[in-house]
Structures are given as C-alpha cells and as structure tokens.
Amino acid sequence: MAAIIAIHGCVLTPITVLAIALGTNHIAYWGVAIAAMAMALVANLAAMPTRVTIPVFFFSVLIDILLIVINLAYFLS
Secondary structure, three states, X not given: OHHHHHHHHHHHHHHHHHHHHHOOOOHHHHHHHHXXXXXXXXXXXXXXXXXXXXXXXXXXXXXXXXXXXXXXXXXHO
C-alpha cells in the first residue's frame, strides 16, 4: 500500500501536472488529476482490503494516463 502512494504521489501525479501545465492548463483537468490522486490516497488511508485498493489504483492510473495523452496531444498539435 505504501508503494501505491509512493508511485502515484511521487511519479504519476507530477508527470500529470507537468503535462497539464504544458498542454491545455484547463481547471477541469487539474480537478480530475487531484481527484485521481485523492482516490488512491483515500482507499489506502481507509485501510480498505487489497481487492479494493488495487482496482482503485489501476483506475486512477488510467485516469492519469488519459490526462497525459490528452494534454500532450494538445501540446504537440
């Protein structure tokens, strides 16, 4: 569970924030990025079972990857 917080908080979220800042810089994307990080964090801090935290983590990673792709596509076009 600590790895989920470390991977999401120290790797994925900064990359997502950088992609949003370089891309559209739209406030809705900032909110979605914050919500994705909060999803993984709340599931871990609430001591949910592993069968809940792992799918929540993968769903939040999927959201981050979509945000990165959307914003980098805007930046590169």
